[in-house]
Amino acid sequence: MIELRELDKFIESRFQRIFILKGINLTINEGEFVTLMGPSGAGKSTLLNILGLLDDDYKGEYLIDGRPIHRMKERERSSLHKSEFGYIFQAYHLIDELTVFENIETPLLYRKVPSSERKSIIANLLDRFNMVAKKDLFPSQLSGGQQQLVGIARAIAGKPKVLLADEPTGNLHSAQAQEIMEVFQELHREGATIIQATHARSNADYGTRLINLVDGKVTTDETIQHA
Amino acid sequence: MWKNYLKISFRNLKKRKLYTAINLLGLTVALVSFILISLYIHHEWSYDRMYTGSERIYRFTQLFADSQEREMVSSTPSSLPPTVMEEFDEAEAATLLFDLSIFQSVVIEYQGEQQEEKKFAYADENFFDVFDFEVLVGNPQTFLSEPRQMVLTKSTARRYFGSEFAAEGKTLKVETSEYLITGVMEDFPSNSHIDFDFIVSFKSHRHGREPEWSPSNYYTYVKVKEGTNMEAFESKLATMSEKYLGKEMREYGIETGFFLQPVIDIHLGDQSLNNIKPTTDIKYLYIFAVVALLLIAIGVINYVNLATAEATERNKEVGLRKVLGAMRGQLFGQFVSESMILTFASLLFSLLAIYVLAPQFSNFVGFEVGAQNLLSPISILGMIGLVVLVGLLAGIYPSLILSGMEPIKALGNNIKLGGGAWVRKGLVVFQFFVSMGLLIATFVVESQLSFMREVNLGYNQEQLISINYPYSLRDKAGTLVEEMKRSGSAISGAQAANSPIFIQAGYSIMSGGDNPEDFSITGYSVDKDIVQTLDLELLAGEDFSDADPTRQQAQERESIHPVLFNENAIRRMGWDPEEAIGKTVNLGFGMGRVKGVVKDFYFNSLHYSVGPLVIFNDPNNSNVLLLRLPGGNPAPHLAKLEEIWKETAPGRPFNYEFVDSAYGQMYNAEQRISQVFGLFSGIAIFIACMGLFGLVSYVALRRTREISIRKVLGATQINVIQVLSADFFKLLLVSSVMAIGFGMWFASSWLQDFANRTQIGALPYVISILVVLALATITISYRAWKVFKLNPAKTLKTE
Incomplete structure (x- = not known):
């Protein structure tokens, strides 16, 4: 469903182009759980941002279901962005002024989901992540792992086809990280397409495919076999 | 959706208490001024529109x-x-x-x-x-x-x-x-x-x-x-x-x-026509309208400045919302709803303030202000319109900046919001320009007023009273003055057609005497004691004496009228005071001989220059007693004079007026404009300084770490104030230059209306600018001092 062809991203400096991504060719099919790995500065986050339509400053082609993104109008792109993608961040990025409930509700508001439907979606999500009792708390009152669970709930509330996660466990200790990854695995089993960027090799084991990025280029692309 | 906007807006406003308080106060003060000025303008405009047809x-x-x-x-x-x-x-x-x-x-x-x-x-x-x-x-x-x-x-x-x-x-x-x-x-x-x-x-x-x-x-x-x-x-x-x-x-x-x-x-029209009530010069309504708009602008600017400054704090939230799928319009709606809530709350506070201030304000403008003119459908509609307009004006720019940010940049940690800095600077310059400009205008008006109060009018107003008397007392007025002088409660006294502050009878000098040409002249009918009573200075010739015939006697005998002229009239006839004595002049109704020449004195408002004046010995055409009281407390003398008055004119109230205070009342319009400028320049400075306080607070917050490091390195309090204020002072300097330009324009055009005007030196400019700079310095220093007091060990640790 996602296809990148000869995708470059660079910064124009005075004497030369500094490439952040160079010649990326990548096809991701529905239902895959892809892990992007690589050292800091390899271009993982940049690639995620481009995939998630947050960054349109690149050369090359990007197609979703065969439709070229780079030729779309702003409006079309932003509606695609709303319907296709959900985001999870390393630093959770919950809105401090909103309660757990309202944080999860926000994407639904922007998608103009009717109130009663919103309530049932959020109720299900809270139930699923065992956070019913915490729904009126503010982010600062939660632990990191709990905050990330809210982040995930918020990301999947809008029923996106693809979940993008940038270092989702980077700020968590290992027990919490494991819990989060298990949630990812479960979502994947239910049919979600997930693309995560991570440092940790252990996280890749939950996925189905591992792509290594070094200096903006894909070095390896392998399928992970599960025992 | 709107419910959500409102909820979030409320929480944001509650969280940022300083920000909210500054904006509320600024907008409230601006709205109060605006609404009151609007009521006044509407009242003046609505004159005589209530009759059917x-x-x-x-x-x-x-x-x-x-x-x-x-x-x-x-x-x-x-x-x-x-x-x-x-x-x-x-x-x-x-x-x-x-x-x-x-x-x-x-x-x-x-x-x-x-x-x-x-x-x-x-x-x-x-x-x-x-x-x-x-x-x-x-x-x-x-x-x-x-x-x-x-x-x-x-x-x-x-x-x-x-x-x-x-x-x-x-x-x-x-x-x-x-x-x-x-x-x-x-x-x-x-x-x-x-x-x-x-x-x-x-x-x-x-x-x-x-x-x-x-x-x-x-x-x-x-x-x-x-x-x-x-x-x-x-x-x-x-x-x-x-x-x-x-x-x-x-x-x-x-x-x-x-x-x-x-x-x-009638009310706003030709000022030269006589009217039942004093009219209003429409020019002043325009000035008031501009002032009202400027004050609203200053209040709005406060909001815009603080909101864009604060944008740095909120970029994370905005970026997130975009990632979560917010359209630009939706973000826009959220920020505008915040400014609307603030404006609406300010409106409620303003109405409360107006309700409390209504008696004072009614007194000031001369008509009743209250629920009846505030709560009419039109003014309610107007106020809703005002809230929407001000809310939009205040909200639009910050919303555009915030909603226009690119999400990945916004989510990153180290971005600085470059956009808006120039606009913000421009707005600060504008605010202080207006504040200083109004203050300079106040000083200009005030110095003309004090010039008019203190100028040597050419006669002595001290302890001088005037009493109007009716036609029926005309025959007794002469003896009345004599009795009053005898009582010792009046040093001198005379009958006159008018109080000397405004002499207006029109006469003509015609050819047929020694004078070469015809011209119009003001005539002053008085008795023989006027020169002494007013302390007029005789340049040449002699004062009237008992032997001189009055105008009536001269007319009956068809003899020559001995008259006094002012210097201006004599020069007009081409003579020096000395050589004029004894010359004959055709007064139109008869021939006059120049008996004396008095030094020019002001006999009209200082809007006009001194024109030619002829003084007749003509007690029969007089309506006013002019009396100079002995020095000291006037009350016992007034009581004595009243007694004498009652004997001669039983049943007529003894209504006296001090000439100097009547003279002051001639400048009521100027007095009022001075008060209005003074009041509103104060308000403008207040709002602008609050805005400055808010801005400095944000700068201080952003630079807390830098300041802490400086402190660790040994910076003193003064150093920190310098660091924080340097940028602002450059802006204030620009404002000062602009305000000086405005002030010079205002002084020259406003003073145009006065034939006799004061010289505006550098002082009003220097004082106005220094006052505003001093207040701005206090504002900045207070904030800097707060930052300076923070413990660097703590602030540096959190970074």
């Missing part, structure tokens, strides 16, 4: 022109209303109104008690056909149709009889005649150009029974039929004035004619 009601004006001058007056002859009704089909109704107070006040007696009344008029029986004022008691068709009938306003009826329903059928004695009260009307609205306490039937006046084409003492109003062609109507008026007045007036060398002035234009 007010756009069809006109007041007649009459032109008098000779070879030198054209004068338009708003009073007309008593024959005009009946003639208009008889000869013109266009006229639906016409009425005559005679304001007696321009000549004298009246004494009204009820049950043996006497009251002096000033708001007293005659009106004919058609008055209520033209002006549909509300009648409470009596039949407006008949209650002014017979002689000796009287209509009172409600509050006058209450004053005399306790209730508006107790007055009918009672009688009041006006001077020597009894009047029967036949009706009571509602008080005249504050926005009507007509305002009286008593209206008596014009039939009680000689001219009411036998109308004449002279004198022109009466206001005439006509209500024309709908669809009247006004141009055609006015041209017919020319025919009429020719028919009745043309020949006679031409004999005097005067051309005359009648014109129409819409009644709705």
Whole structure:
């Protein structure tokens, strides 16, 4: 469903182009759980941002279901962005002024989901992540792992086809990280397409495919076999 | 969605208390000023629009022109209303109104008690056909149709009889005649150009029974039929004035004619026409409107500045919302809703403040301010419009900046919001420019006022009082002055036609004497003691003496009038004061001989320069006693003078006026503009400084770490203030330069209205700018001091 062809991203400096991504060719099919790995500065986050339509400053082609993104109008792109993608961040990025409930509700508001439907979606999500009792708390009152669970709930509330996660466990200790990854695995089993960027090799084991990025280029692309 | 916007906005406002408080206070103060000024402007604008068919009601004006001058007056002859009704089909109704107070006040007696009344008029029986004022008691068709009938306003009826329903059928004695009260009307609205306490039937006046084409003492109003062609109507008026007045007036060398002035234009119209109530110069309404808009602008700018400064804090939230799928319009809605909430809350606070301040404000503007003018549908609509407009104005720019941020940049940690910095700087410059500009304007007006108060007028106003006396006392006035002087409570005294602050009788110097040319001159009818009483300086010749004939005696004997001239008149005739003595001058009504020359003194408002003046020994044409009290406490002397007055003029109230305070009142318009500028420049500075405080707070917050490091490295408090204030002072400097430019323009154009003007030195500019700079420094220093007090160990650890 996602296809990148000869995708470059660079910064124009005075004497030369500094490439952040160079010649990326990548096809991701529905239902895959892809892990992007690589050292800091390899271009993982940049690639995620481009995939998630947050960054349109690149050369090359990007197609979703065969439709070229780079030729779309702003409006079309932003509606695609709303319907296709959900985001999870390393630093959770919950809105401090909103309660757990309202944080999860926000994407639904922007998608103009009717109130009663919103309530049932959020109720299900809270139930699923065992956070019913915490729904009126503010982010600062939660632990990191709990905050990330809210982040995930918020990301999947809008029923996106693809979940993008940038270092989702980077700020968590290992027990919490494991819990989060298990949630990812479960979502994947239910049919979600997930693309995560991570440092940790252990996280890749939950996925189905591992792509290594070094200096903006894909070095390896392998399928992970599960025992 | 909106519910969500509102909820989030509330939480944000609650979280940022300082930010919210500054914005609320700034907007509230700005809105209070704006609403009050708007009420005032609306009130002035609404004058005379409340009568049915007010756009069809006109007041007649009459032109008098000779070879030198054209004068338009708003009073007309008593024959005009009946003639208009008889000869013109266009006229639906016409009425005559005679304001007696321009000549004298009246004494009204009820049950043996006497009251002096000033708001007293005659009106004919058609008055209520033209002006549909509300009648409470009596039949407006008949209650002014017979002689000796009287209509009172409600509050006058209450004053005399306790209730508006107790007055009918009672009688009041006006001077020597009894009047029967036949009706009571509602008080005249504050926005009507007509305002009286008593209206008596014009039939009680000689001219009411036998109308004449002279004198022109009466206001005439006509209500024309709908669809009247006004141009055609006015041209017919020319025919009429020719028919009745043309020949006679031409004999005097005067051309005359009648014109129409819409009644709705009276209050803000031609300032030179005489009117029942003081009018308003529309120029000042424009100035007030601009000031109101500037204050709102300053309040809005505060919001814009703080909101964009704060944007740095909120970029994370905005970026996130975008990632979560917010469209730009949705973010926009959220931020605008925040500014709307603030504006709306400010409006509520302003209404509360206005409610509390209503008595003071009513006092200041001279009409009642309260729920009735605030809560009318139009003003409610206006206020909602204002909230939306101000909310949008304040919200739009910050919303655009915030909603336009790119999400990945916004989510990153180290971004600085470059955009908006220039706009923000420009807005700060504007705020302080306005503050300083208003302050400079205040100083300019104030220094002209103090110049006018302190200028040497050429005569001595100290302890000088004037007392108007009625025609009936004319024969006794001379002995009255002598008695008062004998009592020791008046050092000197004289009879005069006017108080010296405003002498206005027009005369002409004609050829036929030693003087080479004709010119217009002001004449001052006084008795022989005027030079001594006013402390006029005699440049040449002699003062009047007892041996000099009065004007009346000279006329009877057809002898030469000894007269005094001011220096200006003598120069006009081409002479030096010394050489003028003994020359003869044709005064028009007879020949005069120059007996003395007095140094020029100001006998009109300082808006005008001193013109030529001739002084007649003419006590018969005098209306005023001028008396100089001995120094010290005036009260015992006034009591003594009152005793003497009572013996000579029993029943006449002893109404004196200090000449210097009457002189001060001539500049009421300037006084008011000075107060308004002073008040609003204060408000502008206040709001602007609060905005500055908010901005500095954000800068300080952003630079807390830097300041802490500086402190660790040994920076003193002064160093920190310098660091924080350097940028702002550059902006204030730009404001100062602009304000100086504005001030110079204002000083030169405003002072244009004064023939005698003060020199504006550098002082008003320097003081204004220093005051504003000092306040800004205090604001910044306070904030810097707070940051300085923070413990660097703590602030650095959190980074």
